[in-house]
Amino acid sequence: xxxxxxxxxxxxxxxxxxxxxxxxxxxxxxxxxxxxxxxxxxxxxxxxxxxxxxxxxxxxxxxxxxxxxxxxxxxxxxxxxxxxxxxxxxxxxxxxxxxxxxxxxxxxxxxxxxxxxxxxxxxxxxxxxxxxxxxxxxxxxxxxxxxxxxxxxxxxxxxxxxxxxxxxxxxxxxxxxxxxxxxxxxxxxxxxxxxxxxxxxxxxxxxxxxxxxxxxxxxxxxxxxxxxxxxxxxxxxxxxxxxxxxxxxxxxxxxxxxxxxxxxxxxxxxxxxxxxxxxxxxxxxxxxxxxxxxxxxxxxxxxxxxxxxxxxxxxxxxxxxxxxxxxxxxxxxxxxxxxxxxxxxxxxxxxxxxxxxxxxxxxxxxxxxxxxxxxxxxxxxxxxxxxxxxxxxxxxxxxxxxxxxxxxxxxxxxxxxxxxxxxxxxxxxxxxxxxxxxxxxxxxxxxxxxxxxxxxxxxxxxxxxxxxxxxxxxxxxxxxxxxxxxxxxxxxxxxxxxxxxxxxxxxxxxxxxxxxxxxxxxxxxxxxxxxxxxxxxxxxxxxxxxxxxxxxxxxxxxxxxxxxxxxxxxxxxxxxxxxxxxxxxxxxxxxxxxxxxxxxxxxxxxxxxxxxxxxxxxxxxxxxxxxxxxxxxxxxxxxxxxxxxxxxxxxxxxxxxxxxxxxxxxxxxxxxxxxxxxxxxxxxxxxxxxxxxxxxxxxxxxxxxxxxxxxxxxxxxxxxxxxxxxxxxxxxxxxxxxxxxxxxxxxxxxxxxxxxxxxxxxxxxxxxxxxxxxxxxxxxxxxxxxxxxxxxxxxxxxxxxxxxxxxxxxxxxxxxxxxxxxxxxxxxxxxxxxxxxxxxxxxxxxxxxxxxxxxxxxxxxxxxxxxxxxxxxxxxxxxxxxxxxxxxxxxxxxxxxxxxxxxxxxxxxxxxxxxxxxxxxxxxxxxxxxxxxxxxxxxxxxx
Numbered sequence: 001x002x003x004x005x006x007x008x009x010x011x012x013x014x015x016x017x018x019x020x021x022x023x024x025x026x027x028x029x030x031x032x033x034x035x036x037x038x039x040x041x042x043x044x045x046x047x048x049x050x051x052x053x054x055x056x057x058x059x060x061x062x063x064x065x066x067x068x069x070x071x072x073x074x075x076x077x078x079x080x081x082x083x084x085x086x087x088x089x090x091x092x093x094x095x096x097x098x099x100x101x102x103x104x105x106x107x108x109x110x111x112x113x114x115x116x117x118x119x120x121x122x123x124x125x126x127x128x129x130x131x132x133x134x135x136x137x138x139x140x141x142x143x144x145x146x147x148x149x150x151x152x153x154x155x156x157x158x159x160x161x162x163x164x165x166x167x168x169x170x171x172x173x174x175x176x177x178x179x180x181x182x183x184x185x186x187x188x189x190x191x192x193x194x195x196x197x198x199x200x201x202x203x204x205x206x207x208x209x210x211x212x213x214x215x216x217x218x219x220x221x222x223x224x225x226x227x228x229x230x231x232x233x234x235x236x237x238x239x240x241x242x243x244x245x246x247x248x249x250x251x252x253x254x255x256x257x258x259x260x261x262x263x264x265x266x267x268x269x270x271x272x273x274x275x276x277x278x279x280x281x282x283x284x285x286x287x288x289x290x291x292x293x294x295x296x297x298x299x300x301x302x303x304x305x306x307x308x309x310x311x312x313x314x315x316x317x318x319x320x321x322x323x324x325x326x327x328x329x330x331x332x333x334x335x336x337x338x339x340x341x342x343x344x345x346x347x348x349x350x351x352x353x354x355x356x357x358x359x360x361x362x363x364x365x366x367x368x369x370x371x372x373x374x375x376x377x378x379x380x381x382x383x384x385x386x387x388x389x390x391x392x393x394x395x396x397x398x399x400x401x402x403x404x405x406x407x408x409x410x411x412x413x414x415x416x417x418x419x420x421x422x423x424x425x426x427x428x429x430x431x432x433x434x435x436x437x438x439x440x441x442x443x444x445x446x447x448x449x450x451x452x453x454x455x456x457x458x459x460x461x462x463x464x465x466x467x468x469x470x471x472x473x474x475x476x477x478x479x480x481x482x483x484x485x486x487x488x489x490x491x492x493x494x495x496x497x498x499x500x501x502x503x504x505x506x507x508x509x510x511x512x513x514x515x516x517x518x519x520x521x522x523x524x525x526x527x528x529x530x531x532x533x534x535x536x537x538x539x540x541x542x543x544x545x546x547x548x549x550x551x552x553x554x555x556x557x558x559x560x561x562x563x564x565x566x567x568x569x570x571x572x573x574x575x576x577x578x579x580x581x582x583x584x585x586x587x588x589x590x591x592x593x594x595x596x597x598x599x600x601x602x603x604x605x606x607x608x609x610x611x612x613x614x615x616x617x618x619x620x621x622x623x624x625x626x627x628x629x630x631x632x633x634x635x636x637x638x639x640x641x642x643x644x645x646x647x648x649x650x651x652x653x654x655x656x657x658x659x660x661x662x663x664x665x666x667x668x669x670x671x672x673x674x675x676x677x678x679x680x681x682x683x684x685x686x687x688x689x690x691x692x693x694x695x696x697x698x699x700x701x702x703x704x705x706x707x708x709x710x711x712x713x714x715x716x717x718x719x720x721x722x723x724x725x726x727x728x729x730x731x732x733x734x735x736x737x738x739x740x741x742x743x744x745x746x747x748x749x750x751x752x753x754x755x756x757x758x759x760x761x762x763x764x765x766x767x768x769x770x771x772x773x774x775x776x777x778x779x780x781x782x783x784x785x786x787x788x789x790x791x792x793x794x795x796x797x798x799x800x801x802x803x804x805x806x807x808x809x810x811x812x813x814x815x816x817x818x819x820x821x822x823x824x825x826x827x828x829x830x831x832x833x834x835x836x837x838x839x840x841x842x843x844x845x846x847x848x849x850x851x852x853x854x855x856x857x858x859x860x861x862x863x864x865x866x867x868x869x870x871x872x873x874x875x876x877x878x879x880x881x882x883x884x885x886x887x888x889x890x891x892x893x894x895x896x897x898x899x900x901x902x903x904x905x906x907x908x909x910x911x912x913x914x915x916x917x918x919x920x921x922x923x924x925x926x927x928x929x930x931x932x933x934x935x936x937x938x939x940x941x942x943x
Contacts, residue, residue: 002049002053003080004023006026009099010023011052011107019035019103021051022099055116059071063101063105064102069088072084081098082097110777110936118777119778119850120774120776125936129835130700132935135766135811135816136816136817136818137815139815140812143684143685146162147685147688147689148191149221150754155678156180156416158681159677160672168919169198171306172307173414175414176415178575179579186307190222202249204274205253206276212545216520219520229251231255241265241269253276275306279308279309286336308328318340332909417617425584425585425586427574433592433599435593436595439459439465448565451596452563452565453496476503478559479509480509486554489541491562498513504541510537511537512527512529514530527751530552531749553582563601570611597634601634608646608650617657618657621652622649633645702719706722706725707732730765739752740754775936780940783841787833789942789943794861794939797821798821798935800872801930808926812887813890814930818935821871827867861937868934894916898912898913
């Protein structure tokens with residue numbers, strides 16, 4: 001048992017962050033320590049306390065509690081208390097008792113921890129080595145930031161995210177058609193920008209009904225914890241500017257636009273990136289702008305990055321389209337008249353482009369028109385190659401790529417359509433007309449919601465509405481006929497979903513309810529039970545939020561208990577199953593009361609908009625024009641007027657869709673997803689998924705940190721906090737977590753954590769290892785066939801480190817690099833022996849023996865570390881020169897490309913060019929200032 005004496009200074013091996021401890025009392029085989037720096041008191045069993053005596057040696061510098069320093073020349077011990085003698089900073093002789101040492105002293109440097117006896121296991125040492133090597137590889141991944149989302153590897157989404165997220169301050173309009181995943185694209189961009197440091201503060205603005213959808217999507221898909229700001233959340237902070245209390249904020253447009261105080265605070269909060277959904281609702285004309293438009297315009301002026309999302313880029317008219325482009329780049333889009341003039345100029349080019357894309361052989365007239373339009377961009381040999389059958393195909397592709405880069409709005413506008421993106425299922429409508437119950441015939445004449453959802457007004461004293469509603473009987477019978485197929489049931493109201501779940505349970509059908517009254521955890525459990533293929537629920541009954549933010553594409557039956565008034569909500573409902581990659585036809589079961597408001601709405605969608613059969617991009621515009629008459633007819637039925645309204649809806653829908661087709665921008669479509677590049681990105685993401693290094697690495701992490709692992713099922717594991725958990729492990733709660741590394745399972749089971757190299761649990765664990773002292777000092781017994789037993793070796797790892805702001809992503813050119821040195825006691829370099837060839841043996845030292853061994857060899861170890869440092873310093877200039885060259889070459893290529901692009905495409909902003917130059921200069925300064933740091937040291941005894 002160590003000899004503890006009150007007044008001695010010791011340090012905790014398990015909690016070095018507590019600072020320097022002082023012995024307060026020793027009694028009954030227990031020792032009490034006070035850690036003054038952290039105001040903590042600990043009591044330990046004296047015979048096995050995880051404590052190491054702090055003892056400085058001659059030549060070292062110590063610091064007093066008053067802040068003055070002295071260089072130690074001699075150490076005296078009297079009655080167990082050390083006194084240090086030496087000279088202070090002025091050279092004057094002085095003394096310092098150990099009780100007067102600075103309480104805040106910590107020993108995190110490898111050599112400090114080694115010589116104070118804070119020794120880690122070989123497993124921890126190896127884990128640190130593996131972590132640093134992995135970080136270097138991950139920093140250089142071309143798809144970094146794009147792999148960690150709970151999303152499928154869909155080409156057009158990855159292409160857009162990769163193209164946009166790499167920009168320092170992206171300002172783009174995401175305008176993919178409904179169902180193609182604009183929210184996912186925005187999430188990928190935000191995830192990438194936050195992970196790589198391009199952005200730190202993000203504001204998302206959405207219409208009020210979409211708040212929950214965005215909150216869930218960002219949290220469940222991208223592990224981004226946005227704070228939802230409403231009046232209550234805003235008031236409870238008590239800060240001068242509540243928005244500055246959070247880095248990631250989500251709120252409604254109205255919340256900011258309609259309150260001058262909210263608006264002022266949001267503008268002053270300092271955002272790196274603003275994201276605005278449903279941007280087509282921002283109204284603008286040259287005479288005036290809506291409050292919402294003015295708000296986004298003001299935010300765009302103070303925020304470097306701006307993402308606008310809309311599914312209707314031009315359906316609401318060219319002026320509306322210009323208004324959104326104007327928000328992104330007011331210098332470029334400064335005049336609506338000039339914008340229209342450019343559109344007319346582009347029409348001639350668009351016609352030639354269509355010929356280029358469609359005609360097997362270009363006639364001389366088309367070639368002449370093309371050359372007249374863009375002579376300055378094309379060398380004469382390009383046209384010669386087009387005329388040669390042997391080279392025409394490749395020349396055509398080269399020409400298309402040139403046009404893609406240099407014309408149109410492709411730099412700031414991305415628009416994919418279902419016509420260009422393949423992989424969607426067919427839809428089949430199964431409509432069911434039912435008699436209108438007498439109890440529902442007296443709905444109010446001034447409330448369309450009551451007529452569409454009559455169960456909400458059912459008298460409470462008349463019993464359970466679901467026992468008298470024929471829709472429930474129809475649903476029960478339909479579900480029994482479909483067994484065991486999974487069925488998603490959606491209705492408008494939470495209480496309706498609750499009552500339906502009860503009705504189905506009474507009928508002997510396994511069903512789960514999913515509605516806004518449940519906690520997010522409870523919703524996860526309901527969704528997980530529905531997703532379980534073997535023992536799960538056959539049915540998930542959702543309120544309207546069930547059509548927001550969730551993916552149930554493993555099912556292919558959708559039962560619509562009622563219909564929403566807004567066509568966007570109908571498409572969202574169907575879109576929960578109608579996803580890219582859905583293998584089965586989506587069968588839509590829709591019940592309605594014959595002759596009532598529901599019947600009219602069913603006809604409106606089926607006959608007027610054809611919205612059940614396929615997404616209708618014209619539907620929002622048709623609804624905007626005719627919704628007043630539609631609502632009037634829902635309240636006051638008139639068969640003749642109903643037929644006329646549906647006919648007008650069909651006519652308008654056809655006209656708008658025809659105009660959209662005629663206005664197709666083929667160049668924009670190609671630029672929104674370059675297939676070859678998109679395919680390459682998909683392959684890279686799939687290669688990351690197939691990499692088998694993550695789980696073995698995590699098993700090492702869990703073993704070192706005391707996390708228990710149990711098998712759950714194939715590719716799934718249960719994590720629990722172990723009895724010997726060393727610290728609060730990132731993202732692991734007291735209840736534990738179920739995890740999977742399989743993307744397919746992760747997409748179907750949102751109750752599980754989907755672990756990738758980018759998941760916060762993995763990144764948090766790696767940060768814990770690298771930023772702490774864990775594993776940077778060790779004593780090991782190893783065996784190697786080329787080493788005689790009984791030798792003492794010193795293994796040192798120096799980190800070639802380039803410190804730079806995160807936003808520069810310096811790791812692309814200068815990743816963290818480990819230099820390994822291995823010396824025997826004569827100073828011979830044994831670095832040719834691979835790290836993994838040194839086989840660890842069971843540890844043969846107790847702690848006191850280990851400390852004595854290290855201290856006895858301190859002089860030799862110090863000499864060998866000095867030798868390693870000299871060799872490392874000699875190698876540093878080569879690393880700096882090679883990294884600087886890689887950076888300069890890459891940034892110069894990018895700058896030249898952008899300068900050439902700007903000459904013909906004004907959508908390239910001057911700020912982008914300046915940013916490339918500034919960042920290159922900044923990166924060069926950081927690279928030139930790169931330094932060396934001893935990261936880990938291990939003393940080895942050969943067996």
